[in-house]
Amino acid sequence: MTSASPGLDPPSGTVVVAGPDRVAGPDDVVGPVAIHARGLSKRFGSIVALDGLDLDVPTGSIFGLLGPNGAGKTTTIRILTGLARPTAGAATVAGVAVGLDRPELRQHLGYLDQDPRFYGWMRGRELLELVGRLGGLAGADLRAQVGAMLDRTGLTDVAERRIGGYSGGMRQRLGIAQALLHRPAIVFLDEPVSSLDPEGRRDVLELIADLRDETTVVVSTHVLSDVERICDRVAILDRGRLVTEAALDQLLADHVRPVYRLAADPGQGPAVELLTRRLRSTPWITDVSAMPGGELRIVVSDPAVAAASLLPAVVDAGVRLAVFERVRPTLEDVFLELVGSPSADELDGRGFIRPREVER
């Protein structure tokens, strides 16, 4: 039996993204959603771990939950998986209201803890068989699914070994296998590659990317390059608050910098100098920097005028170009622009951002 939380209106329609003049958010997602949360808050005494989170995760997406340590990512996942209860707000996962003792909710979800723990006395295959049985698999279907998941995560050779003897990477892959085993509609992966070496990291990220269109994946991390590799939509949290939520491409496009990079073919020194002088006297250009290798980095005040006029100016100066591009920001650039770097005062002894506190 499924039930929606009171006060939650499921959205419908297609995905629309925010423009550059406003902050993107969950209301921009109007397609089939796997997760729908409104006003989720979590306090521990005076500590605010999560503050009024609104979130919609499109069905079938690989959704990145980003933020520095202590931003509220794990708290969000713990609430959505029914391990913790919100102080305020409500959410549905696969249309089922989240709550602590809700087996019908967990039928739809898989979960990997950021520090996955298992029974050391159990063998890898036994754990997956247990999880499969709990998920309703039996007989040949159970054996086939366990075998397939062991293959997929590269654990077949160690399936009969006790988990107590597994390496950190093996445990992480076993964690992913158990999260996916009963073919859940939604999978929550909390920092899935944090303890892996580069090779293991690559393998796990490829495995997650392969889940696209197969299941909805929510992956939390503070490693932005990982998100850029696999996610198609992201939410950025900072100190328990949602800073933005948007499709990754749109987020990058919205925060594209008004900077162009030009590189001339070799042997055009005088023409490039002429171009540089002309550009520096152009009113819609705020800065022209000569970079190593003969490149020019041009900061413009009006990207629309620049898009129409910059290339003709280059041609007019007689410069033959090897490279002409608008500099695309990385997710890290966007993240730092939106969240900023914490000051030393804002960090605790473990490198976590100090949570916000309110009067009780």
Added chain:
Amino acid sequence: MAGLGPLLRKELLEQWRTLRLPVVATIFLLVGLSSPLLARFTPEILKAVGGDQFTISLPTPTAADAVDQLAKNVGQFGGLIAVLLAMGAVATEKERGTAALLLTKPVSRGAFLVAKLVAIGLTLAVSVAIATAGAWFYTLVLFAPLPVPGIAAGAALQWLTLMAWASITFVGSTLTRSSLAAAGLGIVAFIVVGILGVVPNVGRFLPTGLGGPGRALALGIPGPDPVVPTVATIVLIGVAGLTAWLAFRRQEL
């Protein structure tokens, strides 16, 4: 009770694989075998220890002494083992994070608790049965045969008493993340109930009230009515289980 079957299977496998069942069963077997021996040879042992310096006059040991010795030993060692079995059942899983592994699967928290309590109960049942069988055999050899249905019924009552200590400890294990705190609750209950058990008209409503009826059943002689302490102990176990469930279903992991 979603997931009870697979969870119970896991708990029983854990009892075996972590050697809890073999170790506990072996201890109980030793207790069962040694009880009639102690009853039979205590006068000789005391005589040998005392030598010619003093004389102790003891009645000739009987099968009743063997049964009393068994009840005392299983009650003490078994009670302690029941507390040890239950103290980490939930607390350790919460503390290590394995509870979160299972409880993000389609299982109810009630099933999680019931599977654990049943597994503890089965381990204690097997162990008490082994201890009783060993004691019955040596009583037969050293004294006289005891009625099998009677001693089986007495063993069942003894198991019920141990389950009471395990259940109270289990509540502590559910309420806290500390196995030691859970054990503390179990031991305090063990002591307090033991003291209250000697209060007239109170003892028969407590698990310790099962001792008298159990002895009588084992020896095949008339004795106190077992119904009241049996029902009271079953109610106590039920209340403990209910308390654990009510607390656990509201806990964050």
